[in-house]
Amino acid sequence: MRIGLLGTGPWARMAHAPALSAHPDVDFAGVWGRRPDAAKEVADEHGTRVYDDVDALLADVDAVAVALPPGVQADLAARAARAGRHLLLDKPLATTVEQGRAVVEAVRETGVASVVFFTSRFLTETEAWITEQASVDGWFTGRAEWLGSVFTGESPFSDSPWRREKGALWDVGPHALSVLLPILGEVREVAAAAHGPGDTVHVVLRHASGASSTLTLSLTAPPAAAGAGVELRGAGGVARLPESSEGAVPALIRATDALLTATRTGRPHPCDAAFALRVTEILTEAEALLER
Structure with missing residues (x-):
């Protein structure tokens, strides 16, 4: 599976890029980021390609891993799903129910696989x-x-x-x-x-x-x-x-395994976009109570 990485911040550098580089069944196909200089640094470090345009990356890959703020992630995840790309996302899926639903609807309409990296679930x-x-x-x-x-x-x-x-x-x-x-x-x-x-x-x-x-x-x-x-x-x-003494990289490698399995079998993973949407709904209800 050819996977592109969206994001260049600390979590992308600490977890996503090393995990994609280390996974034996993944071709780490490239990096796109909102800061082109940072994207080049990550790409150079892991011997992969830097993309200046996110749609160009989507055209070249089978799946995307996203390490971006949730508001940015949700819009790009829905866009990637509509392009037929499988999704390896981070928590929270989104910080509004509307954005989260848009991702889930895009996943359901296109039939792509989704796994959301709730770190503890993959330890x-x-x-x-x-x-x-x-x-x-x-x-x-x-x-x-x-x-x-x-x-x-x-x-x-x-x-x-x-x-x-x-x-x-x-x-x-x-x-x-x-x-x-x-x-x-x-x-x-x-x-x-x-x-x-x-x-x-x-x-x-x-x-x-x-x-x-x-x-x-x-x-x-x-x-x-x-x-x-x-x-x-x-x-x-x-x-x-x-x-647990395990770190984020081994856990993210297992999350990538889960995405590969979901892609191959067509069976949703328990930590898919729909589960992540339910988490967003619960957090939204709690936030409303706090605001009162």
């Missing part, structure tokens, strides 16, 4: 734990904490305009939901949302299974307090998400 230990817990009945409640220090410590994403505008709800909220939803089931109601210190938010969810869950999300936690964790409690006891 080996995490995915095995989710599968194990999803087979257990009787979960009563869940708790997810995703506390980052993007704006209080040293981070390559500290200058990210969309993260500063949308905050932790939209940046790390998708990670928490991607773990909880396959275990506790569909969200029936976003029951409450409240602000904490900095950009910290607390969200309470009711699931169709009868369970409830809480999310605590932040990009402004003190560095010593940063970290992520998920805890489930139910009839069978307590289960906690194990820590």
Whole structure:
């Protein structure tokens, strides 16, 4: 599969470009970016072609990997899907339901495959734990904490305009939901949302299974307090998400594997554009509560 990369920022350089270069079943066909000089740097580093025009790249590839802000990603993803190109996208799919729906509609109309890179879902230990817990009945409640220090410590994403505008709800909220939803089931109601210190938010969810869950999300936690964790409690006891030592590149290689499989079989992956749209809908409801 010939895959082109859209984006040249820190995430493209740290994860997408190295993963595409390392994947044995992928031809890393080229790079397009909103900054041509940065696109050339990434292309030169990985021995691939730089494109000045995004439509020229779309004409030369079978699929695109997108590492761009969600508002930019959504429009380009719909455009790529309408051109018949498979999609390897990043979370969040979009920051408005309308943009997310446009991507899903383009995917459905053209029949292309889509995989959205919710990092945790492609970590080996995490995915095995989710599968194990999803087979257990009787979960009563869940708790997810995703506390980052993007704006209080040293981070390559500290200058990210969309993260500063949308905050932790939209940046790390998708990670928490991607773990909880396959275990506790569909969200029936976003029951409450409240602000904490900095950009910290607390969200309470009711699931169709009868369970409830809480999310605590932040990009402004003190560095010593940063970290992520998920805890489930139910009839069978307590289960906690194990820590993973894997990095983003191996996880993204597995996400690429998932796209290849979905393309070959025609079966949607659990983390496809439709799932990512549901995450966007939940986050939009939480954001509306916070604004009130």
